[in-house]
Amino acid sequence: MATDAAVAVQPAAMDVAAHASAEQQQQRDQSLNDDSNDRNGNKTGNTTTTSNIHSTNTTSSNHNADTIADTNGTDGAALAAGDEGLSKSQRKKLARQARWEEKKAAKKLAEKQKAAEKKAEHQQQRQQWFAGLSEEERARYKQQAAEKRELRQSAKQEQRERLAAAQNSGQHLVIDLDLGHLMTHKEIRSMVHQLRS
Numbered sequence: 001m002a003t004d005a006a007v008a009v010q011p012a013a014m015d016v017a018a019h020a021s022a023e024q025q026q027q028r029d030q031s032l033n034d035d036s037n038d039r040n041g042n043k044t045g046n047t048t049t050t051s052n053i054h055s056t057n058t059t060s061s062n063h064n065a066d067t068i069a070d071t072n073g074t075d076g077a078a079l080a081a082g083d084e085g086l087s088k089s090q091r092k093k094l095a096r097q098a099r100w101e102e103k104k105a106a107k108k109l110a111e112k113q114k115a116a117e118k119k120a121e122h123q124q125q126r127q128q129w130f131a132g133l134s135e136e137e138r139a140r141y142k143q144q145a146a147e148k149r150e151l152r153q154s155a156k157q158e159q160r161e162r163l164a165a166a167q168n169s170g171q172h173l174v175i176d177l178d179l180g181h182l183m184t185h186k187e188i189r190s191m192v193h194q195l196r197s
Helices: 002-072 076-082 088-131 135-169 185-196
Strands: none
């Protein structure tokens, strides 16, 4: 009987062990399914996140194009449409170039205005100085200015005449041959041939 009881207990224990192992297998399968679902859910989440990041990047690049366009004073859509084939660094380089050109134009305009203001100020100071002179000083100043003007004009006229004469008759050249005693016979012959031609 003891043997029957032991035998009866053993199948019952085996059933419990089999049931426990089956339950453990089900739990393992369930956890694997949960992990798989979590991974699929994460992949979906990653896809969503990647999609969100892509849309954020697209929005960011559109915002950058608008910012670049605002900086350059051009239409953002035209800039984005025209620069689709360009990389981000190339677009930045173009934007920098456009900003530099705008700054250059603004700087040139500011320099022009500053020069005009300086010229006007100088003329005003000269008029004030001239107004402060006596009649004799004014007459002497005008005479000196006229003499200087005549000298400049005569110098320019002389230069024009020399230039016209050189154009008509050609340039006069002077060649120094004092170093002939230092030259070999072959070098002298070569120099003579060069002078003839």
